[in-house]
Amino acid sequence: SQQGEEDPQALSIQEGENATMNCSYKTSINNLQWYRQNSGRGLVHLILIRSNEREKHSGRLRVTLDTSKKSSSLLITASRAADTASYFCATDGGDDKIIFGKGTRLHILP
Amino acid sequence: DVKVTQSSRYLVKRTGEKVFLECVQDMDHENMFWYRQDPGLGLRLIYFSYDVKMKEKGDIPEGYSVSREKKERFSLILESASTNQTSMYLCASSPISGRRADTQYFGPGTRLTVL
Numbered sequence: 525s526q527q528g529e530e531d532p533q534a535l536s537i538q539e540g541e542n543a544t545m546n547c548s549y550k551t552s553i554n555n556l557q558w559y560r561q562n563s564g565r566g567l568v569h570l571i572l573i574r575s576n577e578r579e580k581h582s583g584r585l586r587v588t589l590d591t592s593k594k595s596s597s598l599l600i601t602a603s604r605a606a607d608t609a610s611y612f613c614a615t616d617g618g619d620d621k622i623i624f625g626k627g628t629r630l631h632i633l634p
Numbered sequence: 635d636v637k638v639t640q641s642s643r644y645l646v647k648r649t650g651e652k653v654f655l656e657c658v659q660d661m662d663h664e665n666m667f668w669y670r671q672d673p674g675l676g677l678r679l680i681y682f683s684y685d686v687k688m689k690e691k692g693d694i695p696e697g698y699s700v701s702r703e704k705k706e707r708f709s710l711i712l713e714s715a716s717t718n719q720t721s722m723y724l725c726a727s728s729p730i731s732g733r734r735a736d737t738q739y740f741g742p743g744t745r746l747t748v749l
Contacts, residue, residue, distance in 0.1 A: 557737065566638070566724055566740035567677075612677075616735030624677040 528556070528596075528613040528625035536631040543600040545628040547613030548593075556589060557614040558598050561627070567612065570598075600630075608632045637661070638741035640725050646747045653712040655744050657725030664731035666708035667738065668692075668700060670721040677724065683708055684732045715748045722746075 528547045537543050547556065555574045559567040571587045573580045573596065580587045586599040600607055610627040641656035659666065668680040669692075679692030681700040689700050697719060701709045708727075712719055722745050726738040 555735065559740075564722075564743070564745070566742045567726075567738075569737045569739065572737055620733060620735050621679075622735045622738070626674070626676040 527623050528615040530611065530613055530625045530628040532628060533626070534629040534631070536633055537603060538633050539603055539605060541603055543603050543607070543630055543632075545598050545611055545630070547596045547598070547615075547625060549596075549613075549615045550594065552591075553615050555616055556596050557622075558585075558587060558596075559612045559614060559624070561610045561612065563609070570611075603630075603632045605632050605634060638725055638727055638739050640723075640741040640744050642744050643742060644745050644747075646749065647712075647715050648749050649716060651712075651715050651748075653715045653746065653748075655710040655712075655723055655725075655746070657708045657710070657741055658706055659708075659727040659739070660706065661727065661729070661739070662705065663727035663729045663739070664705075665728045665734065666702065667726040667728075667734075668698075668708065668710045669724045669726065670694070671724055671743075672721050680710065682734060715746075717748050720746060720748045 528549045531546045557572045558570040561567045573589045584601045589596045610629050612624050612627045614624045616622050638659045647653050666683045669677045671677050678694050683689045683702045699711045724743050725741040728736045728738045
């Protein structure tokens with residue numbers, strides 16, 4: 525079944541640096557979403573990007589989508605300690621099922 | 635803001651017990667979901683409900699049942715808890731009936747341990 529797979533699995537960067545994580549998927553999608561999960565908590569929706577969009581911004585977050593490569597990236601600029609979390613991409617397909625990837629664990633070092 | 639609440643943050647039960655996990659959303663959403671999250675396996679859908687008294691099986695429904703008697707409340711039931719049901723359980727909701735791939739709003743999760 526199609527599934528978004530995040531890369532890398534884990535990422536550690538210094539506070540203030542930019543963090544980039546990627547998501548690849550297998551079949552055509554209608555939209556792709558990114559979620560954040562702080563340790564031991566529920567997921568929080570960050571951004572939804574539709575298949576006819578190439579880029580979307582929300583505050584310090586920038587998401588790109590390349591449907592020809594079946595990939596998306598999430599960029600967090602000027603990272604903060606509070607950005608430490610796991611980040612998941614979620615993809616859908618023609619059957620309207622949403623499938624979550626296994627996530628990228630981001631750790632912001634002081 | 636959408637608020638999804640779950641009845642317990644942590645729960646410890648014994649093998650064979652009947653377990654109820656409750657979820658309530660306050661935004662009049664049509665859809666509600668139950669997932670479990672395990673290390674290395676990600677989020678897996680257990681059950682989905684698109685209306686009161688309506689439900690669909692997800693990817694891993696075995697050992698679980700659900701109840702949705704009111705629009706705002708979706709319960710997950712473990713009829714006879716087993717140790718392999720130790721997990722983090724996440725409830726979510728989304729606004730439009732039947733459309734599962736829209737933005738979902740999650741509760742804080744219930745970490746269930748079955749001894």
